[in-house]
Amino acid sequence: MKRAILIVAMVALLFPVWMMVVGSLQDIHGVFVMPPRLLPLKATLQNYEWIFRYGQIGRWTVNTLFVTAGYVTLSVFLSITAGYAFAFYRWKGKKALWLVLLAGLFIPKISILIPLFVVVRKLGLSGTLAGVVIPVAFAPVGLYLAKTYFETIPISLLESARMDGASETQILFRIVTPLARPIVTALALFAAIQALQDYLWQMLQLNSEALQTLVVGITRATMKRGGAETQVNPLGRAMAGGTMLVAPLLVVFGIANRYFTSALGGAVKE
Amino acid sequence: MKFWLLGPAVAFCALFVLWPLGEVFWLSLNKSTYIVTEFIGLANYARAFASPAFLRSVLNSLFYVVMVTTLQIGIALIVTLLAMDLRKKWHDAVRIVFYVPMLSAGIIIAQVWRWVFHFNGPLNWMLGTEVAWFAQASTGIPAIAMIVSATGIGGAVIVFLASILAIDKSLFDAAVIDGAHRWQIKLHIVIPMIAPAIGAMSLLSAIMAPQVFETIYALAPYEYTATMTFRIYQDGFQSGRYGLAAAEAVVLLVFVLGLSVLKNRIQREA
Numbered sequence: 378m379k380r381a382i383l384i385v386a387m388v389a390l391l392f393p394v395w396m397m398v399v400g401s402l403q404d405i406h407g408v409f410v411m412p413p414r415l416l417p418l419k420a421t422l423q424n425y426e427w428i429f430r431y432g433q434i435g436r437w438t439v440n441t442l443f444v445t446a447g448y449v450t451l452s453v454f455l456s457i458t459a460g461y462a463f464a465f466y467r468w469k470g471k472k473a474l475w476l477v478l479l480a481g482l483f484i485p486k487i488s489i490l491i492p493l494f495v496v497v498r499k500l501g502l503s504g505t506l507a508g509v510v511i512p513v514a515f516a517p518v519g520l521y522l523a524k525t526y527f528e529t530i531p532i533s534l535l536e537s538a539r540m541d542g543a544s545e546t547q548i549l550f551r552i553v554t555p556l557a558r559p560i561v562t563a564l565a566l567f568a569a570i571q572a573l574q575d576y577l578w579q580m581l582q583l584n585s586e587a588l589q590t591l592v593v594g595i596t597r598a599t600m601k602r603g604g605a606e607t608q609v610n611p612l613g614r615a616m617a618g619g620t621m622l623v624a625p626l627l628v629v630f631g632i633a634n635r636y637f638t639s640a641l642g643g644a645v646k647e
Numbered sequence: 648m649k650f651w652l653l654g655p656a657v658a659f660c661a662l663f664v665l666w667p668l669g670e671v672f673w674l675s676l677n678k679s680t681y682i683v684t685e686f687i688g689l690a691n692y693a694r695a696f697a698s699p700a701f702l703r704s705v706l707n708s709l710f711y712v713v714m715v716t717t718l719q720i721g722i723a724l725i726v727t728l729l730a731m732d733l734r735k736k737w738h739d740a741v742r743i744v745f746y747v748p749m750l751s752a753g754i755i756i757a758q759v760w761r762w763v764f765h766f767n768g769p770l771n772w773m774l775g776t777e778v779a780w781f782a783q784a785s786t787g788i789p790a791i792a793m794i795v796s797a798t799g800i801g802g803a804v805i806v807f808l809a810s811i812l813a814i815d816k817s818l819f820d821a822a823v824i825d826g827a828h829r830w831q832i833k834l835h836i837v838i839p840m841i842a843p844a845i846g847a848m849s850l851l852s853a854i855m856a857p858q859v860f861e862t863i864y865a866l867a868p869y870e871y872t873a874t875m876t877f878r879i880y881q882d883g884f885q886s887g888r889y890g891l892a893a894a895e896a897v898v899l900l901v902f903v904l905g906l907s908v909l910k911n912r913i914q915r916e917a
Contacts, residue, residue: 379729383737386726387744390797394751397759408762411772459656466649478656481664485858485903487876488896489663491883492670495681496662515659545649576754577860581884596754600865612765615758619751626750634743 394623401425401617405610424610424617428598436587437594441573443506444590448572449565451514456564457557460523461549465535481517490578497582509582509590513575519564526560527553563636569629573622592622671900674893681889691894700870701895704878707788708857708902711874714792715799715856720849722796723803728833731811738808746801753798753861760794761866781867788872795859803848810841842914850910854903875899 395415400408401424402417410418428434463475493512494503502508530553538548554561579593586594595618599611675692678685695701723745730741748756762768764780771777781787814837822832838845858876868877879899883892 379733380737383726383729383733383741386722387740390744390748390800393756393759393763393797394747396762397751397756400759400762409765409767411767411769413769413772455656455659458652458654462650462652468650474653474657477665478660481660483854483903483907484664484668485854485876485896485899487858487860487879488671488900489667491879491889491893491896492667492674493663495670495674496667500662511659512663515656515663520656545652549652570750574753574755577864577880592754596865599758612758612762616762619755619758622755623751627747630746630750634746 397616397619397623400613401620403610403613405613408610408612424613425621427614428595428617428621432594432598433586433589434591434594437589437591440506440588441590441592444509444579445569445572447507447510448514449568451510452516452519452568452571453561453564455515456519456523457549457554457561459520460527461545461553463520463524464527464530465532478520479517481515482521486577490581494581504582504584504588506583506588509579510572513571513578516564516568516571519567522560523557523564526557530556559636562633566629566633566636570626573626595622671893671896674890675897677890677893679890679893680887684890687890691890692898694891695895695898700873701875701878701882703870704873704875705898705902707784707871707873708875708899710788711792711795711856711859712853712906714789715796715859716849716852718792718796719799719803719852720845723800723807723848724838724845726800726804727807727811728837730808731833731837732829738812742801742805742808745804748798749801751798754865756798757794757862757865760790760862764790764866781869781872784871787867787869791859791862791867791872792856794862794866795856799852799855803852806844806848807841810844811837814840846910846914850907853906853910857899857902875902 396413399415399417402420402422404419404421404423407414407418407421459478463471497503497508497512500508502511534552534556535548538552543551573592576592576596579590580596583589583593589597599615599618676686676688678687678690726741726745730737763770765771766777766779770780778786780790818836818840819832822836827835857874859874860876860880863872863874863877864880873881875895876899879892879895882888882895
């Protein structure tokens with residue numbers, strides 16, 4: 378009985394993703410055949426062809442890789458450097474600084490986004506890919522998870538390294554980071570998901586078509602309304618776009634799901 | 648010089664969280680198109696609270712908070728309580744499957760829901776109805792709340808499961824000896840023991856709900872379904888009234904902080 382309920386719930390959760398893949402392979406008639414088919418009626422790649430014809434997929438992919446790589450690197454770097462200091466050092470005002478750094482958790486993103494434009498322009502980053510990455514790279518959740526995980530590492534390890542003359546920077550990158558590989562991997566994965574999914578910020582920041590990322594470019598292309606050309610199979614195309622966007626995320630998650638779940642689970646054990 | 652490690656995170660937080668935060672307060676006191684700015688005191692706040700569209704979005708946000716938090720936390724709790732007695736294999740399956748909607752969140756999966764709720768789509772076919780689901784608040788808001796809820800269950804499941812598995816098993820054995828039924832144990836021992844995790848995850852859901860943007864943007868970009876975030880986006884980025892949008896963003900900030908205070912008060916009294 379327990380198992381039956383769980384299985385029904387799991388099937389229900391996977392259903393939308395499955396139907397997106399199926400729908401992406403249907404023509405306009407197939408999409409609206411009722412009852413809905415669990416496999417495409419007459420599989421066609423026309424929706425994908427359309428996206429590749431009207432989108433600059435190659436270019437957008439390069440941009441996306443750049444944004445993702447930059448975001449992952451920067452965001453992990455910020456989390457582990459500060460996480461190390463908060464896990465192993467003591468100083469006056471530590472608690473206050475911790476609260477300030479974590480305040481971002483409780484600040485709605487849109488409240489920051491409006492003025493962030495001013496900030497990005499003053500820093501000369503408007504409309505560039507760096508301008509997409511840098512302003513949102515600091516992740517309070519990542520800092521929290523890094524610090525919590527680092528605290529499980531015995532401080533005696535650090536001390537013996539210090540006796541051997543290792544600098545703090547060396548200890549962080551040569552000793553602590555390898556020991557904390559699960560959390561570092563998890564942080565990288567969270568960052569990658571964030572970079573691949575963050576439509577609102579990337580859409581606001583990237584106007585020029587040549588600079589768009591996959592999530593912005595594909596969404597704009599498939600959501601464009603009006604005109605005979607777009608009326609052929611808007612739902613099928615949109616689902617093809619969605620499938621192209623979720624595929625890399627599923628691959629990333631499939632490779633390393635145990636890191637995700639242990640990182641999130643570990644956070645509550647304190 | 649070991650404190651350099653704090654530098655990057657502090658700098659990023661100052662530049663991209665604190666500075667914009669200061670700017671948003673200042674902007675809210677100005678009439679601003681970004682190019683021309685004129686100090687007008689609290690007039691933007693007066694205008695926001697006189698605007699039926701904004702008040703509507705505040706009311707909607709309250710609906711979303713209640714619905715999304717109840718659905719997400721309720722389902723996550725039921726799933727975890729069902730899965731806890733099963734073998735590890737089931738724990739892993741539940742963790743992974745419930746996380747998948749998180750990967751396809753927001754803009755990616757939205758088009759499948761457009762299909763599900765389409766006039767000629769599977770839901771109307773199944774119910775034998777002819778409802779335009781997003782055409783009025785009474786069906787649109789619950790539909791969006793449901794779509795949004797599905798994406799956030801996974802995080803709560805992972806955290807709840809980790810908290811439950813960390814409970815000392817001998818507590819359960821003692822209760823069994825005292826003749827407690829399995830569901831009594833869950834209600835009277837397990838739930839109180841993971842109450843802090845339930846509180847934390849409820850707060851995260853509640854904070855996220857008024858910030859829903861992409862699902863509304865893609866499926867129901869209307870006044871009657873708008874969250875505060877969507878309203879702010881329209882007033883700021885679409886109508887170019889940045890001062891007004893900033894004032895509304897400050898109200899949202901207060902709204903979210905209010906939720907945190909409310910949660911702390913509830914937890915203290917419990």
